[in-house]
Amino acid sequence: MTKEHDIFKSFLAEKRLKLTPQRRAILDTVFETHRHFDADELVEIIRHKEKRISRATVYRTLDLLVKAGLVTAMELGEARKVYEHVIGHKHHDHLICMKCGRAIEFDDGFIELLQQKVCDRLNFEAQTHSLRIFGRCESCR
Amino acid sequence: MTKEHDIFKSFLAEKRLKLTPQRRAILDTVFETHRHFDADELVEIIRHKEKRISRATVYRTLDLLVKAGLVTAMELGEARKVYEHVIGHKHHDHLICMKCGRAIEFDDGFIELLQQKVCDRLNFEAQTHSLRIFGRCESCR
DNA sequence: CTGATCCTTGCGACTGAGTCTCATTATATT
DNA sequence: AATATAATGAGACTCAGTCGCAAGGATCAG
Ligand SMILES: [Mn+2]
Ligand SMILES: [Mn+2]
Ligand SMILES: [Zn+2]
Ligand SMILES: [Zn+2]
Numbered sequence: 001m002t003k004e005h006d007i008f009k010s011f012l013a014e015k016r017l018k019l020t021p022q023r024r025a026i027l028d029t030v031f032e033t034h035r036h037f038d039a040d041e042l043v044e045i046i047r048h049k050e051k052r053i054s055r056a057t058v059y060r061t062l063d064l065l066v067k068a069g070l071v072t073a074m075e076l077g078e079a080r081k082v083y084e085h086v087i088g089h090k091h092h093d094h095l096i097c098m099k100c101g102r103a104i105e106f107d108d109g110f111i112e113l114l115q116q117k118v119c120d121r122l123n124f125e126a127q128t129h130s131l132r133i134f135g136r137c138e139s140c141r
Numbered sequence: 142m143t144k145e146h147d148i149f150k151s152f153l154a155e156k157r158l159k160l161t162p163q164r165r166a167i168l169d170t171v172f173e174t175h176r177h178f179d180a181d182e183l184v185e186i187i188r189h190k191e192k193r194i195s196r197a198t199v200y201r202t203l204d205l206l207v208k209a210g211l212v213t214a215m216e217l218g219e220a221r222k223v224y225e226h227v228i229g230h231k232h233h234d235h236l237i238c239m240k241c242g243r244a245i246e247f248d249d250g251f252i253e254l255l256q257q258k259v260c261d262r263l264n265f266e267a268q269t270h271s272l273r274i275f276g277r278c279e280s281c282r
Numbered sequence: 283c284t285g286a287t288c289c290t291t292g293c294g295a296c297t298g299a300g301t302c303t304c305a306t307t308a309t310a311t312t
Numbered sequence: 313a314a315t316a317t318a319a320t321g322a323g324a325c326t327c328a329g330t331c332g333c334a335a336g337g338a339t340c341a342g
Pocket of ligand 1: 094
């Protein structure tokens with residue numbers, strides 16, 4: 001039993017929700033995928049495993065995974081929301097190339113600290129944040 | 142003639158585009174509105190002035206104003222994009238209350254500087270950025 | 283076992299912000 | 313004024329995401 005299974009199971013139990021084969025397939029696939037993906041890509045990956053799944057169930061389950069803290073959702077400038085799993089990937093933000101679309105991950109503890117300072121100063125209780133820098137990547141500039 | 146008029150006029154001229162009464166009405170209304178607004182709100186405000194305007198024209202002109210650097214567009218977590226004019230409002234980012242929806246503006250030059258450092262380190266040419274901190278505001282926490 | 287309760291699923295219909303098409307009208311240029 | 317080019321409004325269209333609902337499955341009381 002993986003860590004993410006345990007977390008999802010307790011999350012569901014606490015909310016009186018059930019761990020179904022579909023939810024298990026979604027959880028597994030999300031944690032096998034080590035890149036950003038969108039909901040319909042996830043549907044396709046699961047269907048290639050010969051498993052039946054509906055778009056609605058995938059959307060519904062992704063919401064649950066986000067609420068459980070296992071997945072983050074973000075808008076990287078394209079039309080669709082993209083997702084990535086959390087365990088094994090510490091928090092990071094993105095540089096987004098407006099020419100090729102590439103998303104470069106970065107992490108700067110000092111920026112995060114200063115964000116917290118801003119919140120303290122304004123008496124705001126931060127829960128999450130999203131920092132996106134748009135421009136040209138190394139190979140596109 | 143206001144500064145924004147001059148800028149928009151040169152922008153249009155340079156691109157061989159035309160200054161129409163509709164574009165003038167949109168520009169004026171955008172600069173009279175000192176808060177975040179969405180495209181359909183703008184349509185309503187202009188129509189209340191007894192001016193005919195179509196949604197398509199408002200969407201198209203807002204894109205031009207963004208390209209001209211006169212307006213910024215952002216997603217504050219709700220469904221619709223919101224806009225605000227630039228002149229007279231220096232750059233800032235937002236704390237967004239997930240309970241009441243309020244957007245609190247802040248500006249931290251140090252954070253901006255560190256963002257530039259990240260870009261330099263990764264050889265990325267920054268054009269714009271969006272930093273949103275989601276949580277609970279003073280009155281909702 | 284039987285029935286009541288409650289959750290989940292898949293399907294397809296629906297929503298709604300934003301975009302596009304196109305016939306008509308307006309602006310800029312000469 | 314004539315010409316070339318761009319802009320407009322109306323409504324059709326797109327498409328990511330949501331919702332309603334009927335059918336199915338687990339759980340539990342009696
Ligand atoms: Mn990432
Ligand atoms: Mn603002
Ligand atoms: Zn690039
Ligand atoms: Zn609030």
